Amino acid sequence: MITTAQTMVQLMNEQRYEETVWSMERILMDGGSVSLELVDQLPNTWVCKSALLLQLQGGHCAYKGELAEAYALLKQAVQGFARMGLQLMMLDSMAQLAAVCLRIGEWQDAQTLLKFLHMEWERKESFVGGKVLHVLARGSYLIDTLKGEDSAYKEAEGLFIQAGANLCCMQLYADRLLDPISDISELELERIGINAEQKSRLDPTLYTWGQFIKGLIHSRREQWEQAITAFSTVKSDELSYEYAALYWIRRIEAELLTEREIDDTLWNQLNRLEAALSSDMPIQLQVCGIRYLQAKWRGSRIDADRLHIKLQAWLELVNNSSYSAWITQWESRLRAQNVTKPNTDRSWNISCFGTLTFINADIEVKNVKWKRKKALELFVYLLIQPDLSAPKERAMEVLLQQVDADKMNNQLYVIIHQLKQTLKQELRMESAIVIKDGTLSFNKQLLGQVDLVNYHNLTRMGDQAWGTDYELAVDFYNQAKQLYGDLIPELHYVDWLEAYRESLVDKQVGILRKMALYYSTQDKRELAEVYYGQWIEIRPLEEEGYQAFVEFLISTGRESEARRWYGKWEQVCRKELGWVPFSEMSKMVYGGSSTGVVEDETI
Structure with a gap:
């Protein structure tokens, strides 16, 4: 028996494109699905004649993060449905287009579309689908006339459940939970959690969505360990590019708030999605935000100040109070952590590029009073060594350059003593220098971030990615480049x-x-x-x-x-x-x- 897909392939092979398009449209109108690979094999002139196929391609481009292409395709789809007088399909494609406009910063277009969709919703003269109400809730901050986006969310949820659109329902739950100013009661959180878990049990393809939502609910309750447990079972490649990026952002957020050091693999995943979604303004804003908050958490004032300026620019461009609220919540949590955390437990971040600077939370120390220049030299020498350690014999040869080994040995111990005293008196670092098995090393528990070490790590990761993933490599190089400067010019x-x-x-x-x-x-x-x-x-x-x-x-x-x-x-x-x-x-x-x-x- 010949399948519908085989029939369409045969039609295309015979260049009977008009019949192929009709067959595809009939399947889509009946609620079926058409392979995008088949659609892509059609000549573009024939795809452009079908609003349904344009909408299909535009939705797929939005899913993959190809937002410029999605914008162009969905705009054509809206015009096509309008010409044919297909009201419901036009409204659905307008909702998709409005969602893309919200992501790429086409605020005027988004506002125009949202106002029209809101007017259609209020008229109640024709059916408005769940996608329309969903995008109205997401874009409510752009429309003064729209009050109570929660009601739009709830009505959209009802329509999705009625239509059996479980994936759309899961996306709606995620959007509600991701909005920090969305008012969700404990009862509502429990209801969302039960619904999401039930849907993911009935449909295994939604398991990742169920775990993502479970993690977001725990995050809402500030149950960070439970959130990390849920997030760790999420397969981000089963999410669209947008939600995959949001997943990594929220996972890193939870890791930071449990005071964990973020593994490079997490940042690598986020860096890849950031590069893929370069035109997605809300994602770029949130990636910048999570980097800023990481710098604040680490006490890296120089990085935090630089990122804060960039973040403020993003907040002005996007102009959505939800993101400002997210950053404000974060900063208040960090302040609470700093108040309850003893100062002696916090490590010092060190900036070597530019004047040597030590940073601990809100304390910044420059111009440390080194007892001798050689003490400073030994400190810098250890900082530039791999693993912050070096054989004692080699340190003597480099720093003292004398023939008499006993004399050099005695001088080195004097320098070590003076260095330890300086670090203790100036920075309250106890037992900063360790001598063991003929090796001099720095007590790493006393150190946080060292910009010189970060520079080498970023460069190394850039070198590893170069040749296979140029965009990722350039991202690492750009971060390293921004750290670079005159190395300890006072020496x-x-x-x-x-x-x-x-x-x-x-x-x-x-x-x-x-x-x-x-x-x-x-x-x-x-x-x-x-x-x-x-x-x-x-x-x-x-x-x-x-x-x-x-x-x-x-x-x-x-x-x-x-x-x-x-x-x-x-x-x-x-x-x-x-x-x-x-x-x-x-x-x-x-x-x-x-x-x-x-x-x-x-x-």
Whole structure:
């Protein structure tokens, strides 16, 4: 027996596209499903003639986080249904379009759509589906005339239950629970929990949704351990991109509020979704928010201040009081934790880039009174070592550089004693330096975040991702780049430290080189130029950065700018280096050609 799907494949193979579209539309109108793979095989001109197929594709794009494509497809679907006078389908597709507009920041379009949908709901002259009421509840903050979004949520839930749309019902529960200003009583929480659990038992495909909702209910009750237990059973790949990102945000939130250190794998999952949902403004806001709150929890004032500015910009752009309430709730919880947590139990975060700074909650210490310069040198030497430890013999050789081993040994013990005394008196660090089995190490329990360590970790993760996941790699590199600066500039004329600083410059150049290359291949010229410029700024006397930038400018047809930058390099050569530049770049600028790709690097 030939199946309907086989019939449609046969019709397409015979290029009988009109009949194929009719068959697909008939299945959809009867409440059935059509394979998107089959729809994608249709010529675009035929898909554009069917509002139903446009709506199907638009909904799938929204599910995958391809919001620009979803916006365009759903807009066409709305127009198609309007032309045909199919009121219910038009309203459903308008609801989907409004939901996408709320995510991409098309506020004017969203407001217009929501006002029309609200008017249709109030008229009660025609049936309004659950999707309409759901999006009205989500977008209620944009419509002054809509009061009591909870009633819209409840009416939408009733319509979803009546239609047997259990997945839509689960999504609605999640949205209610995720809204911090939504007024949900304990009785209502219990009812939602029972309903979600029952639906997930009857339909195994909804198990992940049931656990997600269970975790959100525990979060509402501030039962963070129980929330983590529920969240740990969620399979995020069974959720849409939007809800998967919200799941990771709320899981990390629960982990932070139980004072756990967040595993890199959790952040990696969120970073991937953040990159995939780059046009989803509420998600970007919440990712920024969770990073800001993590910085606050760790006491990383420098990171927190930087992220706070970014977060305020997002809050202004999105202009939804729910997110402001979420951040406010978080900050009040953190303040409560800090009040009840003894100061001696909290570790010090250390900023090495820029003036050496120690941060503990709201305390910031600069200009520590080191008893001797060698005590500071030993402290910095241990900070830059892998695992914050080094063989005692090696430390003596680097710091003291003397022939007499006994004399060096005695001097080192004096320096260690002075360093321990300084850290105890200035920062109340007890037993900060440990000597065991011939190894000097820092007591890690006294340390929180060290920006230098974070810089190396982020760079390492970027290097690991480069070549397989360029977007993720660039995200890690961008975070590392923002940490970089002059390493402890108050410590001058120390040979081993100068060598280490040079290695950091090389690492930063590598980051800028890859980011410039990445954005040049993504047709984001402005960003590529920024990173080429920063590369030249930190290596102003080296030819490689100038040559790479000149190649890029020539590849994009800007020969006059290429000549201007070559002229700058000529001036550097004559005035700073005292020699005439080689002819290779000159030939490139005044008559050669270029691929526009940095040598030995491809994407």
